[in-house]
Amino acid sequence: MPNTVVNATTKPDIVPLSFEGFKNIVIDDYRIAFESRQASLIGRREVLTGKAKFGIFGDGKEVAQLAMAKVFCKGDWRAGYYRDQTFMFATGMSNLKEFFAQLYAHPDIEKDPASAGRQMNCHFATRSINEHGDWNDLTEMMNCAADISTTGGHMPRLLGLAYASKLFRQNKELDYLKKFSVKGNEVAFGTIGNASTSEGLFFEAFNAAGVLQVPMAISIWDDAYGISVPAKYQTTKEDISEILKGFQRDEHTNGYEIFKVRGWDYVALCETYERAIAVCREEHVPVLIHVTEMTQPQGHSTSGSHERYKSKDRLAWEDEHDCLVQMRKWMEESAIATSVELDELEETAKKYVRECQREAWNELGAEIKNELDETVGLITNLAQASASAAELLKIGSELKEVVDPGRREVVAAARKALLLTAKEQTGQRKALLNWLDTENEKNKERFNSRLFSQTPHSPLLVPVIAPVYTEDAKAINGSEVLNACFETNFNRDKSIMAFGEDVGAIGDVNQGFAGLQAKFGDLRVTDTGIREATIIGQGLGLAMRGLRPIAEIQYLDYLMYAMNVLSDDLATLSYRTRGGQKAPLIVRTRGHRLEGIWHSGSPMGFILNALRGMHICVPRNMTQAAGMYNTLLRGDEPALVIECLNGYRLKEKLPANVGEFTVPIGKAEILHKGTDITIVSYGSTLRIVQEAVAQLEAIGIHPEIIDPQTLYPFDLDELCVASLKKTSKLLVIDEDVPGGASAYILQYIVEEQKGYYHLDAQPRTLTAKQHRPPYGSDGDYYSKPSLEDVVEAVYAMMSEGNPDKFPAIY
Ligand SMILES: Cc1ncc(C[n+]2csc(CCOP(=O)(O)OP(=O)(O)O)c2C)c(N)n1
């Protein structure tokens, strides 16, 4: 059984406190931990009796979290995982009622401020912004970044939250941002399970924090298991702090302070956290606190029992080393409380937790009961004037009988009744229909809203300002247009910074930031290691703390390495907090055509499918890209901008207002007017399509060419369908795989915009091949749409409708 060797150097800090005062603090801590345990026990029962769908709890991890809470201050941040309820209760960032409201999925931010019933239980968050999208004063509150369920997935974000403190401390130009930091004194506290440290994201973030020297305090809750899989399959030497020893700093190096302490030893835990966080906060040194010998009294989650995979000896050891058992024993032995006093405390706590649970359940139940009664009334009324009276009454009575009904059952009954009476046009039916409409609106807000911030700060509402060109406007390299745009924005807004691989000293591989590090310093234009996931995490954390990062991924193909952070964390942030947190991170990358299997990717379908919750911008040139940056930097929603990799050296005219003009998000543009066929294309392929125009016009084909400019949102003004009304033919061209982004575009135009009604030929797509393009120009020619491919595809569609005028080429 575990026998941890802990740091022998641990020394208590002397706190001047009377024994009475000390006793009260300890007893109160025990109460919090005991209540938390009761919440876990009751929570599990609620799931097993069917009142909640799934439960995962923090039992066995309570005492360490009391210690962590003691050193957590206003302004600090937590990014952790599903075991942290005790910490949340002890800091006051959550409470028992909210805990149960989330367990029951109460879709109301007043009841579950973390997620409005959207997240599984024990997925915590505080509210950083108000309903108008304005920041709360984050220095005056304790902050919890919204949890995600993927284990280890939060580590990149944790890095960014800590990195913000470094910038706030070192960059004096940020002093005006009073709501976000007090001199960078804020610590970002991370928690992670022992098994999840096997994830690559853990190691990537761990190394990056050591390099960056940021105030990041990682606690590893080590219960020796990851569900059923024991440490020997998880961690070399079965000991994470042992193998991370090389990160320990010494007087000549940067690095970490590493601590190891047992999870049932209240005194040692309090001492360790105090020491660890002092150095972390004051010196901005990252710390690791490996908390060992933790247990899982109820097993991993409600999905199974741990008796299946833990030996009798292990289970007996866990019983004995249960942190509450140990804490209570120590309290009695140290004359902090008597057994009778603690029994009494426990009894009171049990009743209190039960009360909180009942209240939370009843509050949701009462709302639904009202809706149910109303529906039954409306269905009963409907039956009185319906040919299907008997069936309707049955629907009503069955609804009344449902045990613990949810909104699903209520709305389903109403919908069934409406289907049954579809042919009847009575006032009673109209009443039910109206009721359903109102409920659908409310439920849309409850369950489908806030994928984006939906506030007055949305980039969709940024005023449109056209580019201004003076008569002597110079034609310069596209990269120089971007460079001028970034420089103006950096001057305008001190909270903007950019970072990524090769972004700092050389100003990115294509010179967009050339010379800007020299002008703005290396805290604003910064090189990073090769670590895409944590580059995004770095940006995500900064953006959550009120800064305006541009995180650069060197090439689009490498976005894959950051995709889990973008998809799971950034893109869901607004939705999973129902607008309680935001991260207006701009991800800059470049892609589409270049050379070879990993440098010419255009996996736009993959990106569109994974990143709902981000704007996806595909500017055709650098001027459009600059206009999009100008818009996005004035809005508050996250976006990905994909510049055309082969466009930096093409000449573009420099707008006089290069840092001010805006390209609106979601607005398509007609690049060439025509009457015969509508061609929708974007990014690098668009240039080929534009080249094809001359050839097509020469043979009497007049295409209309539309650039959607952003793929999400897509053509909000519906220019595509308006064009189809003229041409009746649709060709979508891109360089993604077949059925990739082109299928997405077709769905929008044909289905959403109802383009189907205006087509007189089958809509077509012209895409790249299934495989990635080989290296070399010939490989590219045979893999991605070429000029000839475009011309022939258009010609073939014209030929179909008018073979006399356009006889088949082949
Ligand atoms: C990326 C990812 N992989 C797998 C899972 C499924 N899963 C959920 S919890 C868990 C075990 C985690 O163990 P550990 O990190 O030790 O935390 P503990 O539950 O023991 O506190 C696993 C495998 C997940 N949620 N996310």
Ligand SMILES: [Mg+2]
């Ligand atoms: Mg574990």
